[in-house]
Amino acid sequence: MDTSPLRIAIIGGGVSGLSLAYYLQRFHRQELGRKGDDGDAAQPIEVTIFERKATLGGNAETVWVDLGNRRQPGWPESPYRRWADLGVNDVNLATYHRLRAILGEIGELERMKPLENTECYFSRDGTIALTDDSELYHGVSDPAHELSQAEGGKLAPLIAVVHQSAIDLVESQCITPRYTVDDFFDRCAAVPAEVLSATADRLRINIDWQDPALPARLERIRHTIYYPRISAMYFADDRGPGSMPLQAPFEYYRIQEGGSPPNRRYFEHGAQHWLEALAAHIVNPETPGPRVTIQRGIDVEASLSIQGVTLTERNAADQRRWEADLLIMATHAEDALPLLTFGDGLADTQRDLQHILGKVRYTRSFSVCHTAADRLPPNRNLWRTYNIEVRSPEDTFFPYRIDYVANRHQNDSETPGYNQVGLPQFFVSLVDDLNRIPRCEMLERSPSPLNGPTALAAAAPSDSGYRDRLPPLDSDLEAKAWSLFKHNVLDANCMEAQAQIADYNQDIARRRLAGHPDVCPLLFAGGWTRGAGLQEQCLEQSAQLVELLLGKAGRQNEKALRLVPTGSQARQRHQQASGFAP
DSSP states (O other), rough: OSSSSSSEEOOOHHHHHHHHHHHHHHHHHHHHHHHHTTTOOOEEEEEEEEEESSSSSOOOOEEEEEEEEEEEEEEEEEEEEOOOOOOOOOOETTOOHHHHHHHHTTGGGGGGGEEOOOEEEOTSSSSSSEOOOOOOOOOOOOTTGGGGHHHHHHHHHHHHHHHHHHHHHTTTTTOOOSSSHHHHHHHHHHSSSHHHHHHHOOOOOOOOOTTTTTHHHHHHHHIIIIIHHHHEEEEEEETTTSSSSHHHHHHHHHHHHOOSOEEEEEEETTTHHHHHHHHHHHHOSSSSSSEEEETTTTTTTEEEETTTTEEEEOOOOOOOOOEEEEEEOOSSSSHHGGGGOOOTTTTTHHHHHHOOOOOOOOOEEEEEOOOOOGGSSSSGGGOOOOEEEETTTTOOOOOOOOOEEEEHHOOOOOOOGGGGGGSOOOEEEEEEOOOOOOOOGGGGGEOOOOOSSSHHHOOOOSSTGGGGGGOOOOOHHHTTTTTEEEOOOOSSHHHHHHHHHHHHHHHHHHHHHOOTOOOOOOEEOOOGGSSTHHHHHHHHHHHHHHHHHHHHHOOHHHHTTTOOOHHHHHHHHHHHHHHOOO
C-alpha cells in the first residue's frame, strides 16, 4: 500500500469545487473504516482548492445593499441592510436531498426559509397579465388576472396536464436531446388526446378533447406561459426556447419544482453564505478526513504529464508553484482548456477534450440589484416573486430576462423583519445590457452587516462574478450592485458533451485504479457537466466523481453518471407504445 499522500488539486471554488472536497473527506473516512476492518490502510489524501477570486461561490453570488434608515417606535433609527442573490437564489428541499444533508451537517439548514413561489406573466403593451397565486401569502389576487380563473378555469388544469406529460416523457428516457420543445408542443396541438389523455386520466383532470378551442388554448399555454418561462431560465438558448431539448427545461422543473409537495426555500443572508460556511467546515482542523486548503485570490494554470501536475500562479511577479498527483477542473467548460498545458503522451487526450468542451457554448447576462419599478407591470398588484415578460413574436432574440421582487423572494412569517412584503421595494433583474437599468436606480454595494466570513464582507466589486473579465469601468458604475453572470446553454450539443465527459471521467478513474502508467491526471466537475447545473446536480456530480476516484462506484452509479440514456432498444419500444418518434 502506498502511504504517500495522494495530492488532489481542484481549480474552482464554487459549489462543485467545495463539494468535491467535502465528499473527499466524507467518503475517505468511510474508506478508512472499511480498510481498517480488513487490517489494511487507505492511501492518505491532501486537497487544495484554487479560486481566482477572493470570494467563493461561483455562480452563487450575494450582494448586500443599504436601503436607508429603519424607523421603529421606541427604537433609534438604524441602517436597514438587505441582501440579494445575483446568481443562485433558491432551492427545493423536497428534491435536493444531498444539499439538505450537507446543510444539516454544517448547521445551515435552519437558515433555509420558506419562499413565496409566485409568478407573473405580462407584456409591455398590457394585453397579457396573468398571475399564478397558488402560493401567494400576502397581497392582492385579482380574479381578472389569476391563472386559475383564466378561460373559465380551463387553462390551469390543462397546464398541469401538459406539464406532467412533458415530465413523464423525459423520465421515460425514450427521447433524445434532439427532441425539442417545439416538437412536443407541435404534437400537443396536433393530436392533444393522443399526447395528453393518459396523463389527464391519471391526474383525474377532465379535459374535453372535442372542444374546438382546445388547440388555441394549447398554443396560448405554449406562447404565454412556457416559452417566456423557458426563455427566462439561466441555461436557455438565446436563439429561442423552441429549439431547446425538451429534457433541458423539464428535467429542471422536475428537480426545482418537484416533490409532494415541493419545499421551495431561499437562503437567509444569501446563497453565498452557506458556501462560505461549507468552506469553513472543510478547512476546519477538527473535521475528520483529508486535510483541505483553500487558496483564495490565486489564479493558476496547470501543466499536465503522466507523472503528475504542476500548478503555477498566473499574472503574478512572484509565481508560486504547487505539485499535485491529480487535478479536477471545477470551472466552466470554456475556462478549463486555456488553463491547461498537455505534456508528452497526452496529445490524443487534449484533442479529445477540445472536441468535447468545444460543444459547450455560453450566454452572458448582467444581474443588477436596483429600484427601477418601471421594469415591472404598471399595476403594482400584479407584482410577484418572479416576473416574466411575454414578448411579441417579432422579438426573435431571447436573452435571459427575468425580474425578481426581492421583498417577496425574502418574505416569510418566520422572519418578521422581512415579512409582509415591506418597503422599500427593490429588485434583481437579469438583462443583456447594463444600460437597460438607469444608473441612478442601481443600488450600491455595502459591506455585510454579519459577523460572518470576512472575505464575503470585505470583498471588492472586482472580486464578484466575472466582472474582472470586462474592460475597465468608471468608479461609479464599479461600485454598483451588479455582476456579470454566465452559464452554459443546455442544448443538444451540451448534453452530448455531458455524456462524453462522464465517459471520460469513468475511463480515467478506472485506468488509475488499475495502475496504468500513462493516465492523464485530469478529471472534470462543474455545473456544465450535469443537467442544468442546479446545486443538487453539482453535488451529485461531485459525489459520484469522488466515488469513481476512490473505487466505490458500482454499476448503478456508473449508469447514473449518464444524463443521456443509450438504451436504444428500450427507447424504441417506448416510442412505439407511446406514438412518439423523435
